[in-house]
Amino acid sequence: MRPLLVLFVLISCKHVVTEKPVQPGPPIPAEPDAALQNMDTECASVITALNRYGECPNLEDGDRQWAQRTAEYAGESFAAGKKSAPDEPSQKAIAAACHRAARSIEYATQRCLAGKRPKVD
Numbered sequence: 001m002r003p004l005l006v007l008f009v010l011i012s013c014k015h016v017v018t019e020k021p022v023q024p025g026p027p028i029p030a031e032p033d034a035a036l037q038n039m040d041t042e043c044a045s046v047i048t049a050l051n052r053y054g055e056c057p058n059l060e061d062g063d064r065q066w067a068q069r070t071a072e073y074a075g076e077s078f079a080a081g082k083k084s085a086p087d088e089p090s091q092k093a094i095a096a097a098c099h100r101a102a103r104s105i106e107y108a109t110q111r112c113l114a115g116k117r118p119k120v121d
Contacts, residue, residue, distance in 0.1 A: 034096075034099055036092065036095045036096060036099055037095065038091070038095060039082075039086075039091040039092075039094050039095045039098070040078075040082070041095075042094075042095040042096075042098035042099045042102070043074070043078045043081075043094065043095070043098040044078075045098065045099070045102040046074055046078075046098050046101050046102045046105065047071050047074050047075055047078075048102075049101075049102045049105035049106050049109070050067050050068075050070055050071035050074065050105055051067070051071055052105075052106075052109055053067045053105050053108055053109045053112065054067030054068050054071070056109055056112035056113055058112050058113065058114075058115060058116045058117070059112055060117070081094065
């Protein structure tokens with residue numbers, strides 16, 4: 001009796017898709033190249049962005065402490081990196097990485113200012 005029931009369910013659940021899939025939209029253009037400043041300026045903007053993020057009133061204490069510790073660590077790392085006197089291509093790569101990091105932290109600050117993080121059970 002049970003195999004007959006399974007067969008009946010399989011036959012009755014036949015689903016025929018006649019709709020064509022949705023065509024993809026136009027490609028999203030790449031973000032234009034950023035006008036980078038020098039390595040020192042771009043990396044200082046990371047520390048500034050971290051400090052601004054740490055001042056967000058909607059942050060939890062742990063996140064605020066993380067921002068402070070990360071800003072301190074970044075300052076120490078940038079000072080050590082400056083002592084090594086990297087060549088020009090390396091400085092440009094570091095400036096680009098610092099620029100992307102600062103923008104990411106700025107976006108996190110915008111999200112934080114929009115409201116508290118939802119509670120997860």
